[in-house]
Amino acid sequence: MQAFDSHSTGTIQPVIVPRPQHHLSRANISDNALKVLYRLRQENFQAHLVGGGVRDLLLGHEPKDFDIATDATPEQVRQVFRNCRLIGRRFRLAHVHFGADIVEVATFRGCDVDADPLDRRLENGRIVRDNIYGTIAEDALRRDFTINALYYDIADFSLVDYVGGLADLQAGVVRLIGDPEQRYREDPVRMLRAVRFACKLGFMIEPATERPLFSLGPLLADISPARLFDEVLKLFQSGYGLEVFEKLRHYQLFGQLLPDTERCLAHEEHGFPLTFVSRGLDNTDQRLRARKPVASAFLFAVLLWEPVRQRAEQLQNNGLASLDAILLASSEVCQRQQRLIAIPKRYSLPMRDIWALQPRFEHRDSKRPYRLLTHPRFRAAYDFLVLRAEAGEAESELAEWWTRFQAASASERNNMITGSGAAKRRRRPRPRRRPAPAALKTDN
Numbered sequence: 001m002q003a004f005d006s007h008s009t010g011t012i013q014p015v016i017v018p019r020p021q022h023h024l025s026r027a028n029i030s031d032n033a034l035k036v037l038y039r040l041r042q043e044n045f046q047a048h049l050v051g052g053g054v055r056d057l058l059l060g061h062e063p064k065d066f067d068i069a070t071d072a073t074p075e076q077v078r079q080v081f082r083n084c085r086l087i088g089r090r091f092r093l094a095h096v097h098f099g100a101d102i103v104e105v106a107t108f109r110g111c112d113v114d115a116d117p118l119d120r121r122l123e124n125g126r127i128v129r130d131n132i133y134g135t136i137a138e139d140a141l142r143r144d145f146t147i148n149a150l151y152y153d154i155a156d157f158s159l160v161d162y163v164g165g166l167a168d169l170q171a172g173v174v175r176l177i178g179d180p181e182q183r184y185r186e187d188p189v190r191m192l193r194a195v196r197f198a199c200k201l202g203f204m205i206e207p208a209t210e211r212p213l214f215s216l217g218p219l220l221a222d223i224s225p226a227r228l229f230d231e232v233l234k235l236f237q238s239g240y241g242l243e244v245f246e247k248l249r250h251y252q253l254f255g256q257l258l259p260d261t262e263r264c265l266a267h268e269e270h271g272f273p274l275t276f277v278s279r280g281l282d283n284t285d286q287r288l289r290a291r292k293p294v295a296s297a298f299l300f301a302v303l304l305w306e307p308v309r310q311r312a313e314q315l316q317n318n319g320l321a322s323l324d325a326i327l328l329a330s331s332e333v334c335q336r337q338q339r340l341i342a343i344p345k346r347y348s349l350p351m352r353d354i355w356a357l358q359p360r361f362e363h364r365d366s367k368r369p370y371r372l373l374t375h376p377r378f379r380a381a382y383d384f385l386v387l388r389a390e391a392g393e394a395e396s397e398l399a400e401w402w403t404r405f406q407a408a409s410a411s412e413r414n415n416m417i418t419g420s421g422a423a424k425r426r427r428r429p430r431p432r433r434r435p436a437p438a439a440l441k442t443d444n
């Protein structure tokens with residue numbers, strides 16, 4: 001692998017693979033992306049498909065989206081397409097709209113060290129603005145991983161590789177372009193991207209790219225909570241969430257994102273909290289692979305349940321009623337978590353409902369089960385209860401009762417409520433569980 005000096009790109013010769021020697025076919029590129037590529041070309045601009053689109057097509061996967069790189073400036077792109085909007089301040093981009101489909105067009109980024117500081121700014125080594133335009137060779141070096149820096153040139157359908165990305169794609173390697181530590185410092189989110197691509201593609205992280213992951217996690221504290229929210233969704237809704245979770249913990253990155261959860265897991269390394277999160281993520285992965293919808297609220301409910309549950313237990317031991325304890329614990333945990341990851345209300349409100357409904361499952365007398373059934377969040381909360389039972393944290397008898405209750409006829413339901421003895425059982429027996437470590441027992 002060639003070593004790259006990010007300030008002298010003029011001499012690098014790319015590997016060019018002509019059309020007959022590769023299998024990336026236009027038939028697999030979306031019509032809208034092709035339209036944009038051809039149109040830019042017609043206007044005598046360079047136009048390349050780049051990034052995940054090229055990478056995934058070469059691997060035989062279906063790309064999530066198609067990104068285009070060009071030498072046209074964002075303003076020039078806007079002049080070519082009527083259905084175009086310019087977005088972003090940190091990275092100025094053109095979005096070409098086709099109904100709900102958006103094709104992202106980025107101008108080649110350069111690395112002119114003498115450029116106007118308004119266009120490229122670093123703070124503590126971190127890029128806070130990057131709007132200097134350059135050549136395709138410079139653009140390639142500014143990308144994150146070699147496998148993400150491959151270009152498909154619409155002019156002659158060739159593949160263009162400045163950084164050894166084709167070899168890494170073949171070898172199954174995630175490798176940062178340039179000096180790994182410097183590249184992570186420029187943008188710490190690249191650490192999360194390394195983990196995501198390794199899991200999603202089943203690739204290994206090349207040792208020099210991997211090493212800083214163990215130590216640079218604290219840099220994530222500088223990333224805006226809104227951006228981290230987007231990244232966390234991508235991480236856990238990639239279809240490989242369980243593997244992502246295990247890798248993030250391995251590199252001590254998970255605790256940078258969800259510190260309360262990490263603390264709980266670290267205390268009970270093999271107990272039900274770990275089983276619960278792992279099973280929850282595994283369920284999400286299976287749903288995604290079966291192309292079923294997944295609810296982000298449920299995902300965050302799973303990720304943050306253990307700190308909420310432990311805090312609620314503490315509050316209950318201090319005399320609070322179970323529902324009040326859950327509500328107060330939810331508020332405390334959410335407030336702390338929001339400082340790191342900005343979970344929008346449309347997810348955090350249903351998440352809190354899922355938690356708040358958990359104690360209500362225990363009341364199986366009189367009209368209460370009927371009322372619970374009609375709650376708009378019943379289904380998600382019931383799925384959550386089943387997961388808790390599977391992990392050994394809630395009574396499986398309770399989850400089974402609710403499974404039967406939903407399927408039962410009116411008279412069977414009546415019998416279940418009055419005849420099962422459930423009504424008389426005021427408090428469920430506490431689930432069997434290892435004693436909590438002393439540190440967790442402090443009431444405060």
Ligand code: ATP
Binds near residue numbers: 065
């Ligand atoms: P996917 O869309 O499957 O998540 P992707 O590689 O297309 O993967 P995007 O976030 O869509 O990822 O970004 C498109 C391309 O932009 C990347 O392939 C990479 O070349 C470049 N890129 C994205 N984020 C960064 C970053 N933080 N640093 C450098 N380059 C980046």
Ligand code: MG
Binds near residue numbers: 053064
């Ligand atoms: Mg993409």
